[in-house]
Amino acid sequence: MTQADRTDRSTAGPWGEESAPAPAGRPGGFLGLRHWGRDGRGATTWRRGLVLAVLAALTAGLMAFHAEVPNSVGNLGSLLETFLPWLGLAVPVLLVPALLRRSATALIALLLPVAVWLNLFGGLLTDKSGGSGDWTVVSHNVAAANTDVPGTVRGLVASGAQIVALQELAGKALRGYESGLAEAYPYHAVEGTVGLWSKYPISGVSPVDLKMGWTRAFRAEVTTPQGPVAVYVAHLPSVRLKAEGGFTVDQRDVSAQALGDAIQAEQLKKVLLLGDLNGTMNDRSLAPVTSQMRSAQGAAGDGFGFSWLSSFPMARIDQIMSKGGLKPVDSRTLPRDGSDHLAVAATYRYSS
Structure with a gap:
């Protein structure tokens, strides 16, 4: 293999397309800044992770408007309210794929359930005795x-x-x-x-x-x-x-x-x-x-x-x-x- 061949392979992307090497002095690791631009399909960090963003918004909505979930079907409202604090676990569950997708949209959307959860239960985290x-x-x-x-x-x-x-x-x-x-x-x-x-x-x-x-x-x-x-x-x-x-x-x-x-x-x-x-x-x-x-x-x-x-x-x-x-x-x-x-x-x- 010639030096030119080795150079060509070193700059090829995962699907064979050309990708420029990371500029000197700029972070380029797994979650480095250079990965937060367009992906191989051309989607920007704002276009990726839209499903995750919707799930984050739904989680926030369930917590904020839990009283609106009806009890007419299987008493779902009472079931939700019994275990309501545990909905906060959706945040770390969604955070991992949001980081893997390098989606700014999903990460910003996750601030919604965090804010609602803290509003509902943040006061319980401090010692009030x-x-x-x-x-x-x-x-x-x-x-x-x-x-x-x-x-x-x-x-x-x-x-x-x-x-x-x-x-x-x-x-x-x-x-x-x-x-x-x-x-x-x-x-x-x-x-x-x-x-x-x-x-x-x-x-x-x-x-x-x-x-x-x-x-x-x-x-x-x-x-x-x-x-x-x-x-x-x-x-x-x-x-x-x-x-x-x-x-x-x-x-x-x-x-x-x-x-x-x-x-x-x-x-x-x-x-x-x-x-x-x-x-x-x-x-x-x-x-x-x-x-x-x-x-x-x-x-x-x-x-x-x-x-x-x-x-x-x-x-x-x-x-x-x-x-x-x-x-x-x-x-x-x-x-x-x-x-x-x-x-x-x-x-x-x-x-x-």
Whole structure:
């Protein structure tokens, strides 16, 4: 091969066309500046990646207008809102091909979902806890299939909480919680499959009808050193994702309305809600409750505080909420135990 042949091959493009060598001193690597001009087909960096740009815009639109996604078909709106923060993963997924395509259009379009996601969830990324509180509360779906009741009891006592609400209590496990928590919490009440343990006196216990046919919620009055607080313990019906019916939430939504009505009719000013609501604060179907209550995680947490599944938390469906002058100063999840949920905890300051 002659020197001329070697020179010709060194300047040939990947499809045989001539391409000029990179000028001296100009970046020319895989993503170097010289690659951001026209490609072998003549498309500029502004013409490439249009499909990626459309996908980025659609992602931003879904997050920004999630409330407009209808629930009439498979309750898609509630399904989307349950896992809404995870839509942010579309950004790195789309970023890689945008860089590979060297598309300025796609990269600029990706700023849209980034901006919307930060507007919706950026506030959750900062630690909002601060100051001392008067008492700590814990809510935990201990799971009926929990095979380590003693370990769960030890974790609850170690939390230092003054008030503990449990869901999915049944049979032998219930007796284990009653005996295990008795020394640390001298007062307790159980209605159906939900219970409340407290270092402070409990009175005025009455079931809340969730329209289910059995008791999974009740109201009690806890007399704290700072004054009485109405405490609601609730376990709303489970939701299911089915191939035929989509996201089945009808019974949960009926119960959410009943719970919201009970809280709205509460006579005491200061109210706590502790429980597994089987839905997130973003889920429109929980509006009868969330519209009148303040989330401890949103006000005083650090991060998303996902509580389910415990092995790989994906959503915050276990909630601690309040209204009427109870100020959350800290919110967190507790270490994993034998349940498929993580316990959630919050510290409150009692204000007049």
